Amino acid sequence: MLEELLNQRKALLDNPSLPLALLRQQDRRLILWCEQYPDALAAQAWTALSEHWSKTLQLELATRLNVTNVVEELLVEGTAQTACWRLAAQFTEAALPGEFPDDAEAQVWVAMAMARRGRANALPAEWQAWLQVQGGGSHTEQSLRALLDALWQSRRDGWRAWFYPMMLNLPDAHHPGMINWLAGNVDSKALVEAMGMSGAERFRPWLQELAVQGDDHSEPAGQALQQSKNEREQIQARIRHWLPRWRLLEGAPWSLFGGYWQ
Template sequence: MNDDLKLHLAQRAILLASDDATLAQLRSHDRKLLAAMEQGLLDSPLAGKTLADEDLFRALDKDFAGTLLMLEARARLWPGELLRVQHRLVACTEDSSAAWWLAAHYPSLPCPYVFPERHDAQVWAARALQRRGRTSMLEEPWRSWVSALAGEAALLPVVQALWDLSQGQDWEPWLAPLMVIADQKQSAAVLNWLSIQGDDRLVIQLMGLSCQSRFLPWLANMRRDEALSETVMRELRWLTGGQTSRHEGHQCWGEPLSEESRAGLFQRLPLGFRGRLWHWFGDGVQGAANSLQGGEWCAGS
């Protein structure tokens, strides 16, 4: 990966982590990448029209997220490229992580045949199979996770099983979707159990991620603790957008979280917060929050 590409990816990572950067800034940054690729200005195997298997797998080993972005950029320049690459990834049985990520975020692509060993990739596999109605292929506890998302299984046992499986690491992709569909009794049970397993910051983050407005008074009280105030203020901003209004049920950025508000939030939320929307309506979007151009909203979703 040449220096220009490394610099682009480093600047992009800063944008994505910012709680103030906008989707327009990300899209402008990505247009520069596409222009550089189209003009042949990037000296990288990932930027050329022909991509050898050894270069593809070497790049995934070195920079997984950056390589996936480049695959999306290649697909923008050369239609059909993502499907061609996916067939090559599916044929590789050593590590199916990249193929599962693509399958989870692009439902038109085929799924691998091997369930991944990496825990962070297992949630992608579960998402991919869920989007295709093929959940019978899932192993436990992921089959129960999908059932819980559909309201067909109790939440707390699923949370406990996946927490043990993951050892409390990389919890947001699988835990946050459960919190956003939990009712008051279920969310209280999960938070009470996790308060014993984790720390106060974890509980605070989940209060915010749940989008349940009933947690606003709790968070307001907790911000008096200086050790927690930064975490609390970030969750309050996520829920209120700096406004004072409180809505019944679920809210985000100061407005009721509804079907009508989703498309607007997809465009308006700062980049540091946008990834949270995928817990609510990831099935209605092509790509991820860190995808090229910030993902694509699907009409009618």
């Protein structure tokens, strides 16, 4: 039953037009099951789901239901470090793991978690600069490009995790420059995705044209147009809304009940 509930939840999150009400309904079922069968939080069903979101959900459920043995195991489990930092980045009261991780995506969550707790000055210089970009103020194209180059050099595998919060926290005037920089580093489908995530009106006519061409770019262009819509009840739009506001909110769109911020 647990595996079925988890797979149903994953299917909902994989649907870009997911209504929030369905996710909340599914999470109520999941919590009720785990309350009735707390041992399920340590079941093999979780290990079959290798995605980071499943570990984060497991930790969030165990914390919420006060299943301390599972929480303690996950906090020391090497493979769950990204999930632990991810939860700490989303909830101020979540426990902080220990060492600074090597994984590029995990480092993004570390930066968010430390900033959420007012401890950004303990981070490496490039992550402090990344947070400063998101904090407002003026930035030149040259300084932004230098930071992008530095992050890309060592963290290209997890580029979406740091690129999108950075772009969406900057004024729209900087988006074309960031997209142009990205064009030299990723394939065309990823570039189309980034244009949609930007939400900038200047990209919309081109995305609309691609969406009706009937080639390999049609589907990603259609998805990009969907991302740029302001449908707050849909998962993709909620992710785009969350990325520039993560410091002010508790939880994320993929958290239990979609977070606690609406």
